[in-house]
Amino acid sequence: MSSARGELAALAMDRLVGRTVLPDDLVTAAARAIVAGLDSPTLPELAGLGHDDTTASDLFSQVVAELGIEVPTDAATARWQLLGEALAALARGDVSVNEGATAVWELDRRLDYPDALDEMRRWIAMLDAWIPTDVTPVSFCEDQILQRARELLSGNWPPVTR
Structure with missing residues (x-):
């Protein structure tokens, strides 16, 4: 049920x-x-x-x-909640870095690109544009995304934004 x-x-x-x-x-x-x-x-x-x-x-x-299903009272709160869940799934390894990055990217856009996600956004863009001949290994980009996810989750939630 x-x-x-x-x-x-x-x-x-x-x-x-x-x-x-x-x-x-x-x-x-x-x-x-x-x-x-x-x-x-x-x-x-x-x-x-x-x-x-x-x-x-x-x-x-x-x-x-x-059914008494509780949802946040406004869209922004719901977006931050889903972003936190996406970052947590990424940090725990429940989803691949690509899958997690896609979820974060979508919610970042829906939150109108908050400053708190600037660095995460840069690493996701780098991962998205990565090609096998790049000097930076793809694993380094993935590690940076995971590290940013953990950092965001370890601070105040939602992070202070603009």
């Missing part, structure tokens, strides 16, 4: 931060939640919609409220 609830929470966060969440994603997640044993008054209605039904978004908001 917790994975279905987690999927609904992740979709709620994605919508809040401005990522594209299609009605199909919401309907499918609702159907999985029912199968997993979650229940709310609106959940069956959402699960029964067509996969391109535009009312899915409103019903999904009701489901989130009915």
